[in-house]
Amino acid sequence: MPSEHTEVQVRPGVEDDLVALTDIYNHYVRETPITFDTAAFTPEERRTWLLSHPEDGPYRLKVAVDGTFQGNSQRILGYATSSPYRAKPAYSTSVEVTVYLAPDAGGRGIGTLLYKALFADLATEDVHRAYAGIAQPNEASTRLHERFGFRPVGTYREVGRKFGRYWDVAWYEKEL
Structure with a gap:
């Protein structure tokens, strides 16, 4: 486990991060209701997702790394993304954002740190609103989003079923 004093850096995600990013996401798939995916992914299955987040444009992938190395690369502590909110063209100035952290x-x-970097990048893009769906309960995510100026806009009640029960998703928005 990295020490509290290890310097954390945020950079764009790259293809070499794919295995570590997939491992982080799969933890949430297998262990939590935070994502409504129910089956773990292989890195190859996540490649299209990673490649849909280039270094520029409104759809970004920011990765937090520390000084600890795993093999030949720095240990990834988490990531944040901005992705299309919906597929229809009129939604192009809206993004959905999310953060996933390594379990420890x-x-x-x-x-x-991840959201600061992501929103700094988005400030240079033609993006008007950011949305975040937070499976409930998730106090840590709610606090993070509210710190960044997100405000609740509604809750989808029992919208997803995972682990044999239904889960609500609270939706938040932020003006950019």
């Missing part, structure tokens, strides 16, 4: 990386401000 919470409570260190990494989500905050």
Whole structure:
């Protein structure tokens, strides 16, 4: 586990990050209701997702790394993305944002670092609103989004079923 004093850096995600990013996401698939995916992915299955987040444009992937190396690359502590909100053209100035952290990386401000970098990038793009869906309950995610100026706009009640029960998703928006 990285120490509290390890310097965390945020950079764009690259293809070499694919295995680590998939591992982080799969933790949430297998262990939590935070994502409504129900089957783990292989890195190859996630390649299209990664490639849909280039270094520029409104759809970004920011990765937090520390000084710890795993093999030949720095350890990835988490990532944040901005992705299309909906597929229809009139939604093109809206993005959906999300943050996923490695299971042992919470409570260190990494989500905050990731969102600071992501929103700084989005400030240079033709993006008007950011949306975030937060499966309930998830106090840490709610606090993070509210710190960044997101406000609740509604809750989809029992919209997803995972682990044998139904889950609500609270939706938040932020003007960009």
